Amino acid sequence: MAGSLVKISEETVTSAVASVTLGGSDWDSSYDVYILQISGLDVDTSNADLKLRFTESGTPNTTANYDSASKVLISTATFVNNTETNQTSADFSTNIGSLVDKRFNSTTYIFNANNSSEFTFYTSENTSMDSSRLLGKQGGGVFTVTSAVDGVQIIGDSTNITLGNFVLYGLKK
Helix, strand or coil, X not given: CXXXXXXXXXXXECCCECEEEEEHHHCCCCCCEEEEEEEEEEECCCCEEEEEEEEECCEECCCCXXXXXXXXXXXXXXXXXXXXXXXXXXXXXXXXXXXXXXXXXXXXXXXXXXXXXXXXXXXXXXXXXXXXXXXXXXXXXXXXXXXXXXXXXXXXXXXXEEEEEEEEEEECX
């Protein structure tokens, strides 16, 4: 895949923000698949979660049109299945710790974003730690609106994002 990725936008967080949005005016609609890479993310509240929204014309869509399903793999317990339908944002993470050595990392693939006749889908894999457990989460979701999407927003759910690198790529055909 090296050489197939084209960087569209990048955001580095070094102080507390409620959300990070990539795309909008930087969006390049010539790709069928986009990749959002998040590394070294930290939050200011222990056991916090992140949510995902898509943007249309640079504005996050907050309607109840997000469905998601995932499996959470827990190092000290059995796995957990999560499903949500008709939410105002998609469930994106699980129990991120707030200490330097407990950072969140994620790779998310986004499909059909530019096709206004299709729903936008995503798949995601991420890792994090809460106070004492390693967590892995695999899953995906759908934005059940037939519209062209031009960006993605990651929101702290009752927390702020205090650190992290966010990069949005287009995947060459």
